[in-house]
Amino acid sequence: xxxxxxxxxxxxxxxxxxxxxxxxxxxxxxxxxxxxxxxxxxxxxxxxxxxxxxxxxxxxxxxxxxxxxxxxxxxxxxxxxxxxxxxxxxxxxxxxxxxxxxxxxxxxxxxxxxxxxxxxxxxxxxxxxxxxxxxxxxxxxxxxxxxxxxxxxxxxxxxxxxxxxxxxxxxxxxxxxxxxxxxxxxxxxxxxxxxxxxxxxxxxxxxxxxxxxxxxxxxxxxxxxxxxxxxxxxxxxxxxxxxxxxxxxxxxxxxxxxxxxxxxxxxxxxxxxxxxxxxxxxxxxxxxxxxxxxxxxxxxxxxxxxxxxxxxxxxxxxxxxxxxxxxxxxxxxxxxxxxxxxxxxxxxxxxxxxxxxxxxxxxxxxxxxxxxxxxxxxxxxxxxxxxxxxxxxxxxxxxxxxxxxxxxxxxxxxxxxxxxxxxxxxxxxxxxxxxxxxxxxxxxxxxxxxxxxxxxxxxxxxxxxxxxxxxxxxxxxxxxxxxxxxxxxxxxxxxxxxxxxxxxxxxxxxxxxxxxxxxxxxxxxxxxxxxxxxxxxxxxxxxxxxxxxxxxxxxxxxxxxxxxxxxxxxxxxxxxxxxxxxxxxxxxxxx
Numbered sequence: 001x002x003x004x005x006x007x008x009x010x011x012x013x014x015x016x017x018x019x020x021x022x023x024x025x026x027x028x029x030x031x032x033x034x035x036x037x038x039x040x041x042x043x044x045x046x047x048x049x050x051x052x053x054x055x056x057x058x059x060x061x062x063x064x065x066x067x068x069x070x071x072x073x074x075x076x077x078x079x080x081x082x083x084x085x086x087x088x089x090x091x092x093x094x095x096x097x098x099x100x101x102x103x104x105x106x107x108x109x110x111x112x113x114x115x116x117x118x119x120x121x122x123x124x125x126x127x128x129x130x131x132x133x134x135x136x137x138x139x140x141x142x143x144x145x146x147x148x149x150x151x152x153x154x155x156x157x158x159x160x161x162x163x164x165x166x167x168x169x170x171x172x173x174x175x176x177x178x179x180x181x182x183x184x185x186x187x188x189x190x191x192x193x194x195x196x197x198x199x200x201x202x203x204x205x206x207x208x209x210x211x212x213x214x215x216x217x218x219x220x221x222x223x224x225x226x227x228x229x230x231x232x233x234x235x236x237x238x239x240x241x242x243x244x245x246x247x248x249x250x251x252x253x254x255x256x257x258x259x260x261x262x263x264x265x266x267x268x269x270x271x272x273x274x275x276x277x278x279x280x281x282x283x284x285x286x287x288x289x290x291x292x293x294x295x296x297x298x299x300x301x302x303x304x305x306x307x308x309x310x311x312x313x314x315x316x317x318x319x320x321x322x323x324x325x326x327x328x329x330x331x332x333x334x335x336x337x338x339x340x341x342x343x344x345x346x347x348x349x350x351x352x353x354x355x356x357x358x359x360x361x362x363x364x365x366x367x368x369x370x371x372x373x374x375x376x377x378x379x380x381x382x383x384x385x386x387x388x389x390x391x392x393x394x395x396x397x398x399x400x401x402x403x404x405x406x407x408x409x410x411x412x413x414x415x416x417x418x419x420x421x422x423x424x425x426x427x428x429x430x431x432x433x434x435x436x437x438x439x440x441x442x443x444x445x446x447x448x449x450x451x452x453x454x455x456x457x458x459x460x461x462x463x464x465x466x467x468x469x470x471x472x473x474x475x476x477x478x479x480x481x482x483x484x485x486x487x488x489x490x491x492x493x494x495x496x497x498x499x500x501x502x503x504x505x506x507x508x509x510x511x512x513x514x515x516x517x518x519x520x521x522x523x524x525x526x527x528x529x530x531x532x533x534x535x536x537x538x539x540x541x542x543x544x545x546x547x548x549x550x551x552x553x554x555x556x557x558x559x560x561x562x563x564x565x566x567x568x569x570x571x572x573x574x575x576x577x578x579x580x581x582x583x584x585x586x587x588x589x590x591x
Contacts, residue, residue: 014314021311022321025068025304028193029055029326032304032352034217034337035345036071037296039136041083041149042091043221045334046294047071049229052327054286054298059319062282063111063275064263068304068319069286073352074258075251075297077132078388081151082247092232092291093240097248098255099291102284105256111276114256118403120365120375121395122257123358128383128391130357133349139163140346143171143214153384170206170213171343178202179347193307195348202344217345218338226334228327232294250389252284255299259283262300269309303355371402404453411448416476417559418540427476427536438559439469440547443540447479450487450514469551470503472543476536478509483517492523499526504546506531508539 029051037047051070058069082091105111132153138160139147145166150156178198185194206214217224263274279300287297308318365376379395416427417436427443448454483491498505505527510518518524524532533539544562555563 010315010317015317017312017314018318018321021308021313022318023325024193024311025308025318026322026325026329027196028307029068029070029301029304029322030329030337031195031199031340031345031348032301033071033326034340035349035352036073036076038217038221038342038345039073039076039133039349040071040079040296042079042088042296043224044217044337045224045229045330046296048224048326048330048334049293050290050295050298052229052323052330053293053295054290055326056320056323057286057289058259058282058298058300059316059323060282061278061285062259062263062300062316063278063280064266064300064305065272065274065316066266066270066305066309066313066318067259067263067274067279067300067316068308068322069259069283069298069300070304071296072258072299072301073133073349073356074126074129074254074299076136077129077383078247078250078254079296080136080149081387082244084149084151086243086247089235090240090244091296092234092294093236094244094248094251095291095295095297096234096236096288097241097244098251098297099284099287099289101249101252102256102280102287104284105252106277106280106282106284109277111256111260111280114253114260114276117257117396118372118375118399119361120372121379121392121399122261123361123365124376124379124395125383125388125391126356126358127362128380129388130353131384133353133356137346137349137353140215140342141172141175141350143168143175143343145215152386168214168343170210171215171341173210174202174206174214174341174343175347177205178344179350182347182351195351198348199340199344203340206341206344207339214341214343216338217340217342220342223338224330224334227331229293229295229330232292234291246389250392251287251297253392254388255283255287255297256280258302259300262302262305265302266305266309269306303352371406375399375402407449407451408453411446411450411454414445414447416443416445418561420561436557436559438557438563439555440471440551441474441540441543441559442470442472443474443476443536445476445479449482450480450491451482451484452486454487469548471547472504472506473498474506474508474536474539474543476508477514478511480514481511483514485517485521488514488517488521488523491518492521492526495523495527504531504543506533506539506543508533508536 030048033047033051034044035047037044037050040047055068055070058067062069079091082094086094105114135153135156142160142164143166144160144163145168146163148159150159178201181198181201182194185192185197189197259279260274260276263276263279267273283299290296290298304322308322313319362376362380366373375395375398378398379391382391382394414429415432415437416429417431417438419426419428419431422428427445429445495505507527510532515524518527533542540560544560552563557563
């Protein structure tokens with residue numbers, strides 16, 4: 001059989017490597033799948049079913065050779081909120097709808113657009129999710145009883161304070177044993193999954209040293225059923241679908257970000273390149289299938305994907321094998337997992353939260369003290385104290401507002417004159433002074449995009465050039481890469497105002513996009529085709545040919561080299577304006 005595509009040149013040696021990596025990742029995925037499900041407010045077996053169904057389909061249909069999919073910590077806050085507000089059955093509907101959204105995003109080729117989500121937003125909500133996960137496990141770590149789950153951070157903290165008197169020393173000891181194993185295993189046994197060692201050691205210690213003293217998965221959620229996951233049909237109706245559209249969209253957005261970020265990490269580790277749109281389609285189909293077996297939403301898991309690569313995976317077959325391994329273990333040994341203490345699961349999630357917190361990037365961005373810092377803090381605080389939906393929406397809006405503000409500040413309009421000291425008499429802002437400025441011809445350099453965020457860029461410009469002896473305004477637009485309809489409308493209004501005052505407008509260096517837009521809107525025709533020039537020299541020659549020569553006589557500004565002939569006298573020999581001179585009040589308009 002000849003393999004093609006991602007399985008090209010696949011061999012028996014490749015299969016052996018995928019078997020090893022798939023088995024290891026499968027073992028790692030079991031405790032994580034149960035832990036993420038419990039933290040999301042559902043039974044642990046649903047996390048295992050997600051690992052099996054979604055894990056196999058993401059590897060089979062996705063766009064990354066090494067991606068490992070399944071339940072992840074990033075989903076915990078939003079899934080828990082959905083369960084608390086709408087119930088488990090509606091969570092399955094939300095996951096199914098999220099799968100549809102992901103498929104549509106892939107078909108519409110939106111995979112590359114996801115990468116443009118501002119980094120302060122992603123770091124902010126990721127750090128906020130980490131805080132939520134960590135704080136949500138404090139109760140299980142301490143063995144507190146009578147705990148009620150709440151949607152909001154402050155309510156959960158209040159619940160911990162109210163139930164702190166129920167602290168269970170045996171649970172605390174069990175959690176400490178597991179945590180110690182998690183921290184020490186990578187140092188002494190780096191090839192063995194720390195989470196597996198932690199669960200085994202702490203579970204055995206609790207069973208032998210103080211049996212019946214700690215809450216287990218079985219005592220809290222019932223025994224985990226063995227065998228294959230059964231079909232779980234969804235009841236889809238207008239009444240059940242409409243309320244889940246917004247949660248489903250958030251799941252889809254978060255899932256797309258996490259999965260593509262994981263795929264990028266895999267690319268960096270292996271030197272390969274994933275297909276973003278195919279990855280979204282694969283993630284979508286997996287999330288549509290998982291709820292049909294009771295599974296919760298899934299996405300690409302960065303830590304498991306990295307583990308897959310480090311253990312020698314060479315193709316998506318390792319991800320498929322990882323799902324099969326979980327399926328076999330669930331079918332044969334699931335009842336034994338019911339004896340795992342909840343206190344053993346808590347440190348695993350706490351370590352996951354610590355690792356995903358982006359603490360170094362968070363601290364670095366705080367030190368910059370820029371607008372990005374504000375976006376970061378707002379997104380982080382809203383994630384912790386409100387909902388992920390609110391945090392992402394506000395964070396994105398704030399990031400866009402700051403971006404528009406920055407882009408508007410980039411636009412400058414400088415009044416310029418030729419600099420004889422330069423090689424080709426390039427125009428410079430510092431050449432404009434009170435006694436060195438042409439009364440009849442004004443040259444302005446526009447630098448930056450003309451868009452809605454810079455709509456008021458020409459207000460001060462207009463106030464300075466209106467009236468007087470001015471006959472020609474030359475606008476240099478070679479540094480205007482982009483113009484939108486708002487920018488064009490303001491520019492057109494400026495042109496009409498100048499023309500109404502009897503001033504001729506010349507434009508030089510107009511680039512393709514502004515040219516195309518101005519042609520469509522009629523602004524190009526308003527200025528007149530003969531008033532457009534490729535370069536400033538040609539435009540200036542034309543300008544000097546249409547000014548009032550009588551007004552030049554007696555002028556002592558000598559702004560241009562042609563002024564000697566026009567004025568009928570030689571200029572006084574005086575030093576040129578210094579390069580370090582300031583841009584005079586009516587010589588530059590910073591915007």
